[in-house]
Amino acid sequence: MDRLTSMAVFTKAAELGSFAAVATAMDISPQMVAKHVAYLENRLGTSLLNRTTRRQSLTAVGSSYYERCKIILSETDSAEALVRDMRTEPKGVLRVSAPVTFGSSKLAPFVTRYLEQYPEVQVELVLTDRRVDPLKEGFEVMLRIGDVGDSNLVAAALKPYRIIACAAPAYLKTHGIPTTPAHLTEHECLAYMYGAPSTFSHWQFTRDRKTENIQIKGRLRSNDWPSLLGAAIQGKGITLGPEYLLSDAIKTGSLIQVLPxxxxQTRSMYILYPAGRSLTAKVRSFVNAVITEFGYESVDKS
Structure with a gap:
């Protein structure tokens, strides 16, 4: 039998004074009331109630046990109420993992706006380009670029990265404007590093469904996008990056898009989160907000 249920039946018997009254109050049979009390007494090896033909009263042990049962049942009710509350009202600490460049440039400003809307939520935003383990590292929401791999999490597609090449007017005036991807082999290229060297030593371009992979060269490589952007604006070479990060510099004329x-290479981006009944209100609200801002559709709010 369930011990907490038996405790609830026992405390009700102590308060109402008869099994019949408990049966009516809890919508069970008097025989089931007796079984719950007997289960506890057998488990504890002592009597909890003095029984007469008309009424039950607590033994000395039963009285002490009753007081502790009330505390335990009250704490259980509070714990369940807390869970129900967290499933309906966003609150608590939310750990989020995201790629460094996207996280610092786009997600971090979004998170500050999200926190203004949900004052009872705290966000721990961890930016890393490595593949994190959500179970070992305690992440409830993850944003990933590229293949999501095997996962028990739900993966919702966000708007993909559109990658473009840019350079400063001064650089292009000195070194010339490339008109085909193959011309990049003659230029100083500023490469963003992520993963193995092969991922940043080749740039991919597509035109008329024909794809070209170009092995680029350059003296500056970095895993810090602002450093590469600054070098490109200073005229140190051609860089390849997400259009949304380069658009402001293009608008001001600091950079010019080449090979338009x-x-x-367009890179897919996803937000990953738990499935089904485990989805708390804080996760649901955050995922919906991210998809509204960066994606196509919201998650089920039920």
């Missing part, structure tokens, strides 16, 4: 007739 070619599509850079």
């Amino acid at each position: 007739d070619y599509e850079g």
Whole structure:
């Protein structure tokens, strides 16, 4: 039998004074009331109630046990109420993992706006380009670029990265404007490092469904995008990056897009989160807000 249920039946018997009254109050049979009390007494090896034909009263042990049962049942009710509350009202600490460049440039400002809307939520935003383990590292929401791999989490697609190549007017004036991807082999290229060297030593371009992989060269490589952007604006070479990060510099004329007739490698981006009944209100609200801001559709709010 369930011990907490038996405790609840026992405390009700202590308060109402008869099994019949408990049966009516809890909508069970008097025989089931007796079984719950007997289960506890057998488990504890002592009598909890003095029984007469008309009424029950607590033994000395039963009286002490009753007081502790009330505390335990009250704490259990509080714990369950807390869980119900967390499933309906966003609150608590939410750990989020995201790629460094996207996280610092786009997600971090979004998180500050989200926190203004949900004052009872705290966000721990960890930016890393490595593949994290959500179970070992305690992440409830993750944003990933590229293949999500095997996962028991739900993966919702966000708007993909559109990759473009840019350089400063001064650099292009001195070194010339590349008109085909192959011309990049003659230029100083500023490469963003992530993963193995092969991922940043080759740039991919597509035109008319034909894809070209170009092995680039350059003396500056970095895993810090602002450093590469600053170097490109200073005229140190051609860089390849997400359009949303380069658009402001293009608008001001600090950078000029090169190879505009070619599509850079588009990279998929996803938000991953737990499935089904385990989805708390804080996770649901955050995921919905991210998808509204960066994606296509919201998650089920039920």
